[in-house]
Amino acid sequence: MKLKTTKVLVNKEIAKNTFLLRFKYKQNFLPTQFVLIDTYPKRFILKPFSIAGYDDGVVSIIYRVISDGTKLLSTLKPQDTLTFLGPFGNTKKFKDLLKNIKDKKVVFIAGGSGIASIIYLYNYLKKYTNTLQIFYGEKDKNYVINLKKFGIKNVVYTTDNGSFGEKSTVVDIFKTKNLDFDFLFCCGPKPMIKSLQTLLQGKNNIKTYVLMEEYICCGIGVCRSCVVKIKSDNDFVYQTVCSDGPLFNLTEVIL
Numbered sequence: 001m002k003l004k005t006t007k008v009l010v011n012k013e014i015a016k017n018t019f020l021l022r023f024k025y026k027q028n029f030l031p032t033q034f035v036l037i038d039t040y041p042k043r044f045i046l047k048p049f050s051i052a053g054y055d056d057g058v059v060s061i062i063y064r065v066i067s068d069g070t071k072l073l074s075t076l077k078p079q080d081t082l083t084f085l086g087p088f089g090n091t092k093k094f095k096d097l098l099k100n101i102k103d104k105k106v107v108f109i110a111g112g113s114g115i116a117s118i119i120y121l122y123n124y125l126k127k128y129t130n131t132l133q134i135f136y137g138e139k140d141k142n143y144v145i146n147l148k149k150f151g152i153k154n155v156v157y158t159t160d161n162g163s164f165g166e167k168s169t170v171v172d173i174f175k176t177k178n179l180d181f182d183f184l185f186c187c188g189p190k191p192m193i194k195s196l197q198t199l200l201q202g203k204n205n206i207k208t209y210v211l212m213e214e215y216i217c218c219g220i221g222v223c224r225s226c227v228v229k230i231k232s233d234n235d236f237v238y239q240t241v242c243s244d245g246p247l248f249n250l251t252e253v254i255l
């Protein structure tokens, strides 16, 4: 895979410590895929970020500043050079599920920066169904991204301290709504994913998927730094987030 070079179009703060990065690149980027961006210019230390949008040759990434790499990324200005590898991720599962999603009721649950991949999924699935609903949780209002700016209307916002939207965790609020739905996608911190697994246990008529995040190094399934445990009969197998995922069946992931 070749290193790709482009120019930054936009890199601006859209919520506390949360940036929208846009750059031009003509290639087909699908939801659930991610890129590895060289966050330390010219030192080749690559960090993974989900595709949050792809429209007319413009790629959108939404990232939260965590430590050195994302801090440096946040200093890039329009017209600065950006180097990346990708897209990565196995899109077979996603393409397969598209065959059955027409006119179905779809729910998305996102916690924190997990909203990035969910934004592209939601917008992409508009072509397939009108019944889409997002539940999006953050710690407090300062971190909340205004999803209207990304073309998303049906959102239930939650914050842990109630400073914006409904007060509680996103899964607790989702639980109270007793929604009827056919597909669920989630991305966020592991405790959120685990409580969704518990909540949805036994609901075999619903197709549930999770976008997993683990430490990515090679991105091509070789180094095994990003493995997750996946149920297999009465045992488990290791699969890689980078080349088997990041999309997995929620019921199959062992957390």
Ligand SMILES: Cc1cc2nc3c(=O)[nH]c(=O)nc-3n(C[C@H](O)[C@H](O)[C@H](O)COP(=O)(O)OP(=O)(O)OC[C@H]3O[C@@H](n4cnc5c(N)ncnc54)[C@H](O)[C@@H]3O)c2cc1C
Pocket: 034, 039, 047, 048, 049, 050, 051, 061, 062, 063, 064, 065, 066, 067, 068, 069, 070, 071, 113, 116, 117, 212, 213, 214, 215, 216, 241, 246
């Ligand atoms: C497939 C994938 C897609 C991602 N998409 C996004 C996205 O769209 N937006 C976004 O904001 N973030 C995303 N992330 C997470 C993002 O890659 C990390 O936050 C980023 O690499 C941190 O870089 P850093 O140099 O600032 O911090 P680092 O120095 O790399 O890490 C700082 C701290 O965060 C922890 N950490 C770093 N990466 C991870 C991880 N993957 N899982 C758990 N803990 C971690 C480290 O242990 C350390 O304590 C994604 C991760 C993966 C695997």
Ligand code: FES
Pocket: 215, 216, 217, 218, 219, 220, 221, 222, 223, 224, 225, 226, 227, 240, 241, 242, 243
């Ligand atoms: S990052 Fe090397 S196997 Fe996934």
